[in-house]
Amino acid sequence: MKIVVLMKQVPDTYGERRLDTQTGRVDRGSSEAIVDEISERALEVALRYKDSHKGTHVTVLTMGPASANAALRKGLSMGADAAIHVLDDALVGADMGQTAAVLAAALPRNEYDLVIAGNESTDGRGGAVPAMLAEHLNLPHLSFLDSVELSVGEVSGERVSEYGSLDVRAPLPAVVSITERAAEARFPNFKGIMTAKRKPLSVVSLAELGLGPAEALAGARSVVLCASARPARAAGTKIVDEGNAGEQLAEFLAANRLI
Amino acid sequence: MSNVLALIETSAAGEIRSTAASLLAAAARLGTPVAVVAAAPGSAAGLAEQLGSLGAAQVYLAESDQVGRLLATPQVEALAAAAAELEPAAILTVNSVEGRDVAGRLAVRLRAGLITDAVDLRPSDTGWVAVHSVFGGAYTVESTIEGGPAVITVRPGAVEDRAPAQAATLTTVPLGTSASAAAVIDGIRDTVATSSRPELRGAEKVVSGGRGLGSKENFVLVEQLADSLGAAVGASRAAVDAGYVPQTFQVGQTGTSVSPQLYIALGISGAIQHRAGMQTSKTIVAINKDPDSPIFDIADFGVVGDVFAVVPQLVKAIEARAS
Numbered sequence: 001m002k003i004v005v006l007m008k009q010v011p012d013t014y015g016e017r018r019l020d021t022q023t024g025r026v027d028r029g030s031s032e033a034i035v036d037e038i039s040e041r042a043l044e045v046a047l048r049y050k051d052s053h054k055g056t057h058v059t060v061l062t063m064g065p066a067s068a069n070a071a072l073r074k075g076l077s078m079g080a081d082a083a084i085h086v087l088d089d090a091l092v093g094a095d096m097g098q099t100a101a102v103l104a105a106a107l108p109r110n111e112y113d114l115v116i117a118g119n120e121s122t123d124g125r126g127g128a129v130p131a132m133l134a135e136h137l138n139l140p141h142l143s144f145l146d147s148v149e150l151s152v153g154e155v156s157g158e159r160v161s162e163y164g165s166l167d168v169r170a171p172l173p174a175v176v177s178i179t180e181r182a183a184e185a186r187f188p189n190f191k192g193i194m195t196a197k198r199k200p201l202s203v204v205s206l207a208e209l210g211l212g213p214a215e216a217l218a219g220a221r222s223v224v225l226c227a228s229a230r231p232a233r234a235a236g237t238k239i240v241d242e243g244n245a246g247e248q249l250a251e252f253l254a255a256n257r258l259i
Numbered sequence: 260m261s262n263v264l265a266l267i268e269t270s271a272a273g274e275i276r277s278t279a280a281s282l283l284a285a286a287a288r289l290g291t292p293v294a295v296v297a298a299a300p301g302s303a304a305g306l307a308e309q310l311g312s313l314g315a316a317q318v319y320l321a322e323s324d325q326v327g328r329l330l331a332t333p334q335v336e337a338l339a340a341a342a343a344e345l346e347p348a349a350i351l352t353v354n355s356v357e358g359r360d361v362a363g364r365l366a367v368r369l370r371a372g373l374i375t376d377a378v379d380l381r382p383s384d385t386g387w388v389a390v391h392s393v394f395g396g397a398y399t400v401e402s403t404i405e406g407g408p409a410v411i412t413v414r415p416g417a418v419e420d421r422a423p424a425q426a427a428t429l430t431t432v433p434l435g436t437s438a439s440a441a442a443v444i445d446g447i448r449d450t451v452a453t454s455s456r457p458e459l460r461g462a463e464k465v466v467s468g469g470r471g472l473g474s475k476e477n478f479v480l481v482e483q484l485a486d487s488l489g490a491a492v493g494a495s496r497a498a499v500d501a502g503y504v505p506q507t508f509q510v511g512q513t514g515t516s517v518s519p520q521l522y523i524a525l526g527i528s529g530a531i532q533h534r535a536g537m538q539t540s541k542t543i544v545a546i547n548k549d550p551d552s553p554i555f556d557i558a559d560f561g562v563v564g565d566v567f568a569v570v571p572q573l574v575k576a577i578e579a580r581a582s
Contacts, residue, residue: 013512013531013532013535014530014531014532015531016531017394017397019393019394019397019398019400021398024400024402037513038513095372095373096363096373096375097366097367097372097373100363100367122512122513123394125375125376126359126373126375126376127356127359127375128359128360128362128363128366128373128375128412129363130363131331131359131360131361131362131363131364132363132364132366132367132373134364134440135363135364135367135368136367138439138440139440140330140440140441140442141330141331141360141364141442142330142442143356143359143360144356156445159330159356160356161355161356161357162355162356162415162460163270163276163449163450164447164448164449164450165448165450166330166444166445166446166447166448167444167445167446167447168330168442168443168444168445169442169443169445170440170441170442170443174442180506180513181506219370219372219406219407220370220371220372220404220405220406220407220408220409221372221404221405221406221407222372222373222374222402222403222404223402223403223404223405224400224401224402225388225401225402225403226400226401227393227398227399227400227401228398228399228400229397229398230396230397230398230399230539233538233543233556233557235555235556235557235558235561236558236559236560236561237559237560237561238550238555238558238560238561238562238563239560239561239562239563240550240562240563240564241562241563241564241565241568241569244572245546245562245564245568245569245572246568246569246570246571246572246573246574246575246576247572247573247576248562249544249546249560249562249569249573249576250573250576250577250580252544252560253521253544253577254580256542258464258488258520258521258542259488259577259580259581
């Protein structure tokens with residue numbers, strides 16, 4: 001089984017995240033860049049299968065700036081076998097459509113059985129790239145899986161939506177996306193970190209993928225018109241309970257017509 | 260005026276989901292709203308009247324026996340067929356799990372641009388503008404699509420006005436058997452509402468509990484306050500991870516984003532992870548024993564105290580006022 005896991009580097013959700021209000025893009029310099037937690041969970045799904053099935057080969061794939069190399073290194077130290085980094089200045093500010101087109105071109109042709117991604121990144125939260133990628137590749141996709149069962153020739157799982165859940169399956173090759181319920185990611189161990197340095201990490205440009213900037217970025221695209229920071233919330237009244245805080249709070253709610 | 264397509268979500272039994280009215284109102288902002296429905300043949304009687312009353316000028320009913328059997332594909336093909344016939348200015352779906360799947364595949368198929376999770380839409384001199392709330396409401400971003408057709412997913416319930424009712428025309432089109440690759444649906448379990456409490460998403464009032472509740476048994480305190488207010492129940496990720504409540508209760512960056520009139524946080528420290536899912540609430544109240552909890556930085560009314568003392572007194576005071 002050959003599995004490709006999509007990884008994304010994002011600003012840490014536990015830190016202050018900023019948007020560049022000139023461009024509407026993530027201000028990558030303002031907060032620590034980490035591997036999106038959901039990407040690590042997607043990789044964990046692949047590694048669990050690899051743990052119990054010898055001969056499974058896992059590749060981690062990302063598109064991003066030079067710093068995204070760290071996300072791939074972490075994936076390799078967790079246990080992935082190889083990494084591909086699509087790096088090209090023409091991709092700065094790429095939207096979901098362009099991202100999906102480039103990732104589709106970067107997948108090693110006919111050399112994968114399954115693509116696993118997180119259901120949505122914590123920065124963009126679009127949640128559409130896996131489906132878009134599947135459409136480019138003319139493959140079935142199973143998205144937002146809470147659980148994943150993988151066997152030779154088929155992937156299945158439970159897909160949870162706002163309204164309930166579905167049991168779904170598809171023949172391989174296929175594209176799946178997983179939720180944070182699917183797997184708890186492992187930590188890289190010392191051996192993993194040491195061997196990661198010897199694993200292949202290839203950096204490819206658009207030209208090497210056979211895509212000119214014109215082709216990769218052609219067609220309809222989303223354009224940011226303006227971006228602004230919302231005024232920060234100010235703290236209001238803060239009291240220390242001296243035995244009647246519940247009553248004071250009820251009065252506050254009543255004064256604001258909330259009860 | 261150009262047509263604007265709105266994909267109507269339906270239950271497994273073919274009933275229209277509650278997201279339809281808001282999505283048709285969003286479509287009406289940009290043009291003539293056309294409701295597109297994928298349904299099993301003969302299962303969708305009375306649809307034109309129902310969707311007309313929610314503002315659809317036309318109902319495009321695509322019938323296929325693959326509805327409910329293949330994941331997303333029948334809906335993609337229904338929209339693709341409607342788009343070929345009606346040349347819409349934009350195609351809208353709900354920013355739900357299924358709506359995003361459909362929007363993603365459709366955008367690639369039509370070579371259209373994709374915008375997700377719009378919280379508002381309005382016409383502009385050059386076309387239209389979609390408004391987004393980014394990083395948990397910390398930023399507002401406006402965007403549009405250039406150079407081709409547009410597919411937009413709209414946050415459920417974000418558009419609050421309603422399009423005027425009208426008499427909708429009905430067009431019924433059979434969809435052929437799809438040749439494209441699709442996942443198979445083996446079983447469908449619609450969640451049956453097991454409680455009389457409001458749903459978290461879209462609730463007017465929310466009471467959430469965190470790690471400070473201390474145990475699954477103690478979480479009943481959150482429910483008692485929620486019931487006295489007629490509020491939905493939520494939880495921080497820490498409370499979910501500790502097993503107090505199921506993951507469907509989670510409010511935050513990962514989980515449900517809420518924007519109610521009143522949000523009460525009990526025993527929640529207010530990590531950025533949590534704040535990203537609730538900081539756009541109109542009024543925020545926090546009760547926590549740690550005076551340095553970051554939740555107090557954004558609370559309109561903060562109580563430094565023991566939730567097990569303050570909340571029962573609050574519930575009593577609310578009940579006294581009600582009677």
